[in-house]
Amino acid sequence: MFNFGRNKKSESSVNSDMLSKQRRYDSLVRALHGDIYRYAYWLCGDKHIAEDITQETFLRAWRSLESLKDNKAAKAWLITILRRENARRFERKQFDYSDIEQETLEDSFSVSTEDNAEQHLIRRQIAKLEVEYREPLILQVVGGFSGEEIADILSLNRNTVMTRLFRARNQLKDLLDEPQVRGQSNG
Structure with missing residues (x-):
């Protein structure tokens, strides 16, 4: 005859696997x-x-x-x-475009503390970088990844990543050194 009852050993193994x-x-x-x-x-x-x-x-x-x-x-x-x-998210979303520039919207809220103002300023300047430079920089600074890890994540050659990181830092430095930007950060 067939045994249609539950096998206690396999049930225990499944529970153990799920718990693990x-x-x-x-x-x-x-x-x-x-x-x-x-x-x-x-x-x-x-x-x-x-x-x-x-x-x-x-x-x-x-x-x-x-x-x-x-x-x-x-x-x-x-x-x-x-x-x-x-x-x-971008594949699913239909964007409504308006005549208002994104930067105008970002500037419309006030920043309460000096740290928040600095973070907001740096974030805005990083957002101005092209994606090919912005993404590796964010992975390095925010994610804490090495050049080799970033290369794996982005499916790029390590030398390409290192070049993009170098250029991103230089572009960001240039953006932050602009006179109107320095004036914003100093109050």
Whole structure:
């Protein structure tokens, strides 16, 4: 006769595997949530969108957690997922364009503290960089990635990344040295 009853040993193994996956995922979220959120915020510049992208990133990470073989590569793996999720956001969204310049909108809110003013100024200047320079710079400064890691994340040659980082820093320095920018930062 056939035994249609549950196999206690396989049920126990499944529960153990699920518990192990949950623990691994929880430790991943605890360790990297702040870094992933900061990077998402730098990409989109909006707190709510950054929260959504971060949440979607971790949801996708849960679904494919078994594909992460090396825990040391977790941060780069999550950044890659986040970049793809951010790109999906643009594929889905229909933009309403207006005559108002984005910079005008950004300038319309007041900044309360000197630190916030400085961060806002630097953020605006970084946003002026072309994406090919801005993205590696943000990965390095916000994400803390090395040139080699950035090359892997962006699927570029390491020398290309290092050149872009060099140019990005020089362009940012030039933007920050402009007389009207210096005047804003000094009050």
